[in-house]
Amino acid sequence: xxxxxxxxxxxxxxxxxxxxxxxxxxxxxxxxxxxxxxxxxxxxxxxxxxxxxxxxxxxxxxxxxxxxxxxxxxxxxxxxxxxxxxxxxxxxxxxxxxxxxxxxxxxxxxxxxxxxxxxxxxxxxxxxxxxxxxxxxxxxxxxxxxxxxxxxxxxxxxxxxxxxxxxxxxxxxxxxxxxxxxxxxxx
Numbered sequence: 490x491x492x493x494x495x496x497x498x499x500x501x502x503x504x505x506x507x508x509x510x511x512x513x514x515x516x517x518x519x520x521x522x523x524x525x526x527x528x529x530x531x532x533x534x535x536x537x538x539x540x541x542x543x544x545x546x547x548x549x550x551x552x553x554x555x556x557x558x559x560x561x562x563x564x565x566x567x568x569x570x571x572x573x574x575x576x577x578x579x580x581x582x583x584x585x586x587x588x589x590x591x592x593x594x595x596x597x598x599x600x601x602x603x604x605x606x607x608x609x610x611x612x613x614x615x616x617x618x619x620x621x622x623x624x625x626x627x628x629x630x631x632x633x634x635x636x637x638x639x640x641x642x643x644x645x646x647x648x649x650x651x652x653x654x655x656x657x658x659x660x661x662x663x664x665x666x667x668x669x670x671x672x673x674x675x676x
Contacts, residue, residue, distance in 0.1 A: 497573055498523040504539040519544045527570070528559035529578055535560055 501516040515537055522535070522544060535546040552558055562570070566585040567577040578584075 494518070500535065500537075500544065502537060504537065513539075515542075517544060522546065525558060525560045527562040527574070527578075529561075529581065531559045531561045532556075533558045533560050 495516070495518070499516050499518050500522065501514070503512045503514045505512065517537070525533070525535075525546070532550050532552050533546055533548050535544065537544055546558075546560070548558070562574070564583045565573075566583050567581050568585070570581075571577050
């Protein structure tokens with residue numbers, strides 16, 4: 490329970506240290522600050538005052554009365570947001586696909602991979618991928634707002650699957666992904 494509270498509610502960061510310690514890491518549970526929700530474009534920011542240790546929050550823009558004050562949880566991809574906090578951002582600029590490999594499956598450097606859909610610009614990837622719930626609906630035969638949009642999304646899913654299968658074949662027929670991501674290679 491305590492570990493879960495720290496993982497989902499604690500604020501953390503670093504600031505300039507003194508002497509040999511160039512950076513000093515800090516982590517704190519801040520009463521009432523854990524009610525701030527996350528936004529890609531936050532209306533407030535937060536920090537720890539390095540000389541006093543005080544936690545501070547300040548508005549970045551005028552926040553109308555009754556409007557929620559939003560902060561940034563940092564540059565976290567949707568996988569991390571979903572597993573840690575239970576939500577995703579529809580248009581996250583920090584989204585990424587992570588493929589977990591055992592070192593023996595990688596058969597040499599590099600141990601990390603970049604998954605590309607063959608799109609030329611990073612912004613094209615953002616516009617090609619939609620929220621997880623829409624992709625799930627498409628995979629499960631649900632309706633899409635537009636038939637053309639559905640065809641494009643199915644093509645993206647097909648491309649991801651083909652590249653995953655090709656990678657698995659290149660690694661001796663073993664789909665070297667985490668147990669939670671095996672559906673990507675299994676059809």
